[in-house]
Amino acid sequence: MSTGTPLGDFLRARREALKPHDVGLPEHGRRRVPGLRREEVALLAGVSSDYYVRLEQGRESSPSPQVLDAVAQALRLNPEATDHLNRLCLDPSQRPHDRNGAGVSQQLLQLLDGWEQSPAFVLGPALDVMAGNSLATALHSGFTRFDNLARMVFIDPAGRAFYQEWERAAHSCVAELRAAYGHDPDSARIAEVVAQLTRDSTEFAVLWRMHEVKSKSQEGKHLRHPEVGDLHIRFAAFTVNGAAHQQLVVYQAEPASPTAAAFEELATLATQRAGR
Incomplete structure (x- = not known):
């Protein structure tokens, strides 16, 4: 993952991403070094240089909320990145996580199967697909x-053809993984996924x-399926109560749209193949 500390790595990356003119400083x-x-x-944060160096080097692991707020403002962090910064400073005992890897509840599985017109699936914190209905499959x-x-x-040959806005999907995917890492930097599964992708994908x-941070939100996607063609979907992601960091993802099509017709065709194909 890194030879530094999670906090120090994050601060360094966000500092290097800024230019002096981004924060109103002259550039002579x-x-x-890149960035600030x-x-x-x-x-900019109103702290001593020595103190900030200790933060980046991991020699100061318990900064006050006031210092974190000042550093977040200095680095022009958005609210989500600021929350991530604060989580990186938590003691391990303060982190909510599930080391036992709770499975998907039976009630949620039944809910997935009840959505016959919408692909729906459940993701774990490392973006593992934990369950999905037949249309999602x-x-x-x-x-x-x-x-x-x-x-x-990043690795499957089908990825670039399926995700028509591949760069957007790639940035979003990494930012979601980084957000999950902030909740549990000691997660063995996240470390395993990151190690594999770092080894096999230079772009990843x-x-x-x-160190960009972003969780899933409601937005649109342009996908292309090899059998039913272009799909323009809306999607929403929901946190699953009672399951650490599980997300329910639901794709929807505009009523009476070509994508809705394509979903119907996919459902028919899935039924036919299941009956073979």
């Missing part, structure tokens, strides 16, 4: 496996080092 001459200097962040039938969204985006490795 050639710089030996440590002393510039310290100045049919939608992703072009992939070698419907198992982990990050692997499917570059994006992972950027």
Whole structure:
């Protein structure tokens, strides 16, 4: 994952992503390092340079909320990135996580199966597909496996054809993994997924080092299925109560749209194949 600390790695990446003009500072001459200097962040945050250096080097692991707020403002972090910064400073005993890997509840499985016109699936914190209804399986039938969204985006040969806005999907995928990592930096499964993707995808490795943070939200997607063609969908992600960091993802089509017709065709194909 990294040779530094989660907090130090995050601060360094966000500092290096900023230019002096982004924060209203003058830029004189050639710089030996990318982005802002440590002393510039310290100045903007109102802390000593030595203190900020200790933060980045992992020698100061319990900064006050006031200091974190000041650093977040200095680095121009949005609310989600600021929350991530605060989570990285939590003691392990304060982190909500599920080491036993709770499965998908029977009630949720029944709910998935009841959505016959909408692909729906459940994701774990490392973007593992924990369960999905028949339409979700049919939608992703072009992939070698419907198992982990990050692997499917970056490694599976079908990823670039399926996700028509591949770069957007790639950035979103990495940012979601980074957000999950902030909740549980000691997660063995997240570490395993990140290690595999870093080894097998240069593009993932570059994006992972950027430390961008974003959870799933409601937005649209442009997909292309090998059998039913282009799909323009809306989707929503919901936190599953009682299950640590599980997400329920539901894809929807506009009523009476070509995508709705394509979903019906996919459902028919899935039924036919199940009956063979």
